[in-house]
Amino acid sequence: MSNNPFPLPKEKLLEAYTKMKTIREFEERLHVEFAKGDIPGFVHLYAGEEASGTGIMMHLEDKDRIASTHRGHGHCIAKGVDVNGMMAEIYGKVTGSCRGKGGSMHIADLSKGMMGANGILGAGAPLICGAALASKYRGDGGVGITFFGDGASNQGTVLESMNLAAVWNLPVIFVVENNGYAESTSIDYAVAVDSYIDRAAGFGIPGVTVDGTDFFAVHEAAGEIIKRAREGGGPAFLECKMVRFFGHFEGDAQTYRAKGENEENRANKDCIKIFRKRVGGAGVISDAEFEKIDKAVMHTIEESVQRAKKDPLPSAKELLTDVYVSY
Amino acid sequence: MARILSMKDAINEALDLEMRRDPTVIIMGEDIAGGAGAQGEEDAWGGVLGVTKGLIGKYGAKRVMDTPLSESAYIGAAVGAAACGLRPVAELMFLDFMGVCFDQIFNQAAKFKYMFGGKAQTPVVIRGMVGGGFRAAAQHSQMLTPLFTHIPGLKVVCPSNAYDAKGLLIQSIRDNDPVIFCEHKNLYTHAVDVPAESYTIPFGEAAISREGKSATIVTYGLMVHRALEAAETLAKEKIDVEVIDLRTLSPIDLDTVIESVEKTGRLVAVDEANPRCSIASDVIASVMEHAFKAMKSAPRAVTAPHTPVPFSPTLEDLYIPSAAAIAEAVRGTMK
Numbered sequence: 001m002s003n004n005p006f007p008l009p010k011e012k013l014l015e016a017y018t019k020m021k022t023i024r025e026f027e028e029r030l031h032v033e034f035a036k037g038d039i040p041g042f043v044h045l046y047a048g049e050e051a052s053g054t055g056i057m058m059h060l061e062d063k064d065r066i067a068s069t070h071r072g073h074g075h076c077i078a079k080g081v082d083v084n085g086m087m088a089e090i091y092g093k094v095t096g097s098c099r100g101k102g103g104s105m106h107i108a109d110l111s112k113g114m115m116g117a118n119g120i121l122g123a124g125a126p127l128i129c130g131a132a133l134a135s136k137y138r139g140d141g142g143v144g145i146t147f148f149g150d151g152a153s154n155q156g157t158v159l160e161s162m163n164l165a166a167v168w169n170l171p172v173i174f175v176v177e178n179n180g181y182a183e184s185t186s187i188d189y190a191v192a193v194d195s196y197i198d199r200a201a202g203f204g205i206p207g208v209t210v211d212g213t214d215f216f217a218v219h220e221a222a223g224e225i226i227k228r229a230r231e232g233g234g235p236a237f238l239e240c241k242m243v244r245f246f247g248h249f250e251g252d253a254q255t256y257r258a259k260g261e262n263e264e265n266r267a268n269k270d271c272i273k274i275f276r277k278r279v280g281g282a283g284v285i286s287d288a289e290f291e292k293i294d295k296a297v298m299h300t301i302e303e304s305v306q307r308a309k310k311d312p313l314p315s316a317k318e319l320l321t322d323v324y325v326s327y
Numbered sequence: 328m329a330r331i332l333s334m335k336d337a338i339n340e341a342l343d344l345e346m347r348r349d350p351t352v353i354i355m356g357e358d359i360a361g362g363a364g365a366q367g368e369e370d371a372w373g374g375v376l377g378v379t380k381g382l383i384g385k386y387g388a389k390r391v392m393d394t395p396l397s398e399s400a401y402i403g404a405a406v407g408a409a410a411c412g413l414r415p416v417a418e419l420m421f422l423d424f425m426g427v428c429f430d431q432i433f434n435q436a437a438k439f440k441y442m443f444g445g446k447a448q449t450p451v452v453i454r455g456m457v458g459g460g461f462r463a464a465a466q467h468s469q470m471l472t473p474l475f476t477h478i479p480g481l482k483v484v485c486p487s488n489a490y491d492a493k494g495l496l497i498q499s500i501r502d503n504d505p506v507i508f509c510e511h512k513n514l515y516t517h518a519v520d521v522p523a524e525s526y527t528i529p530f531g532e533a534a535i536s537r538e539g540k541s542a543t544i545v546t547y548g549l550m551v552h553r554a555l556e557a558a559e560t561l562a563k564e565k566i567d568v569e570v571i572d573l574r575t576l577s578p579i580d581l582d583t584v585i586e587s588v589e590k591t592g593r594l595v596a597v598d599e600a601n602p603r604c605s606i607a608s609d610v611i612a613s614v615m616e617h618a619f620k621a622m623k624s625a626p627r628a629v630t631a632p633h634t635p636v637p638f639s640p641t642l643e644d645l646y647i648p649s650a651a652a653i654a655e656a657v658r659g660t661m662k
């Protein structure tokens with residue numbers, strides 16, 4: 001493919017699409033399975049936000065750490081966490097990423113640099129400062145990315161971490177995934193500044209805002225600030241403006257939304273459709289190639305659900321294991 | 328007039344009555360009305376499980392304040408406002424989130440009165456969900472009552488039913504000290520007779536949920552129901568159990584506990600919290616100190632294990648003390 005106008009080679013574009021599609025179908029399927037009553041606990045879906053996690057994670061290696069949120073499935077998949085392990089975890093099975101002890105809100109895989117989804121808003125920001133400190137200390141070139149929502153951007157831990165990262169010149173990227181809502185509360189109510197760039201500037205950190213439904217915009221902006229951080233240039237702040245397709249959690253009636261908002265989002269702000277239109281329109285990936293990926297993804301998800309359902313529950317002794325390393 | 332009311336509705340009613348009675352009562356928390364700044368409905372949530380639904384319609388956004396997701400700031404603001412003459416009831420959605428803002432509670436609110444030589448009071452109520460059974464995993468399921476109870480200056484309440492919840496919450500709001508009001512999420516839909524009018528239940532008065540002669544179970548919150556279930560089973564075995572619902576953990580009604588143990592000579596303390604330095608261990612220690620001579624057998628504790636709360640339903644069901652485990656412990660004291 002000689003006339004590829006994109007900043008990524010075709011195989012990387014295929015990889016990005018596969019990741020986004022895997023996240024989407026993972027979440028769409030959970031939405032269905034949750035409604036059947038098969039999935040315990042709280043589930044927060046990332047559908048609609050795929051371009052953010054994927055666009056950023058395309059720049060990362062296993063040595064780079066991310067700290068995720070309660071809405072963490074997309075970050076996990078984009079960072080390379082095993083889909084079967086994730087699905088089994090969400091079903092509470094012993095084969096899950098955390099042996100069924102963590103659940104949707106606590107999926108982690110440290111070997112992939114995934115430091116955990118998190119049930120506590122803003123908790124990832126100080127932790128990723130620590131991850132970045134460790135990388136800087138060892139000089140391994142690793143960076144740390146902390147994700148948080150527009151709502152969690154108001155946590156003291158996030159704000160303190162921004163100052164700490166600036167003061168210590170840590171390779172940390174603060175990513176606010178701005179989907180406009182914290183549960184039912186609008187960002188217009190809860191965040192006083194008009195621009196996160198202004199807020200970042202107040203901490204002495206450069207900030208950039210991108211259209212988070214545009215994979216390429218996220219990818220480009222993230223690439224620059226991650227490179228800068230790797231080279232010792234210090235922290236940066238990235239705002240991805242995006243939409244969430246589902247409710248805050250499964251079971252949310254979403255009466256706080258404007259009429260027609262969800263339909264409008266699905267029709268015009270679907271990052272996967274937008275990606276496909278651009279890359280397909282440029283003739284870089286054909287419809288047949290997209291469809292082949294779609295089919296493979298559907299198979300992956302179907303298999304993960306079937307396995308998760310069949311997998312064994314943790315045995316009683318698991319209750320008491322892994323509280324300490326030694327005791 | 329009494330009606331059958333769920334604990335959730337009883338809490339809502341207590342807030343409503345106190346806000347009507349006292350203009351210094353304000354409430355605040357994340358999504359306690361919901362939909363703030365959004366284009367859809369106002370009062371879209373009324374709290375994450377709808378406990379505060381309808382209050383913004385009655386009292387307006389000046390007294391029903393949605394907050395940014397900044398617990399240190401708004402819980403601290405509630406504490407500060409309380410020290411300056413308001414009576415804020417701040418919701419901390421899940422009391423597990425206490426970790427974020429604990430300084431404002433245990434180093435500030437709890438200490439003002441003493442540290443300032445008696446010249447301050449902090450009539451704030453921090454209310455929120457506690458307890459397991461929701462499959463909500465390690466950071467949304469804890470029973471942190473012992474942590475709060477440990478701190479001098481804090482009062483700690485944990486009702487087991489809608490009637491008590493209403494009376495204790497009204498008392499909490501009128502009380503001039505900081506109160507941590509612990510609502511078990513698995514009791515929100517549990518309903519009992521609740522009078523429509525206002526009433527208070529004094530702190531430090533346990534309730535005898537079931538009278539009995541052979542053994543005493545001391546507990547609180549959801550575990551009261553498990554203890555009563557165990558008592559039913561044991562009644563068939565001719566073991567006549569007394570169940571004491573502490574209702575408030577600080578202050579604690581040791582008199583009622585000791586009087587009961589002096590009658591039965593046997594004690595099982597049941598706690599959904601982790602075992603070390605728990606309400607159960609505290610009750611047992613106090614009884615040993617004050618009523619050792621009355622004991623016919625060694626006391627027993629039934630608690631969660633010394634682990635975080637697991638996610639998988641099979642493990643969580645093992646984690647939370649069961650009626651069967653409570654019954655077995657009582658049998659143990661009968662030997």
Ligand SMILES: Cc1ncc(C[n+]2csc(CCOP(=O)(O)OP(=O)(O)O)c2C)c(N)n1
Nearest residue numbers: 071119120121149150151152181182183424
């Ligand atoms: C410290 C803390 N406070 C409150 C909550 C409850 N909570 C979970 S998600 C959420 C909204 C988060 O909104 P945002 O940060 O914008 O992320 P989004 O859900 O939109 O992805 C809230 C209030 C929590 N988990 N932790």
Ligand SMILES: [Mg+2]
Nearest residue numbers: 149150181182
């Ligand atoms: Mg948000």
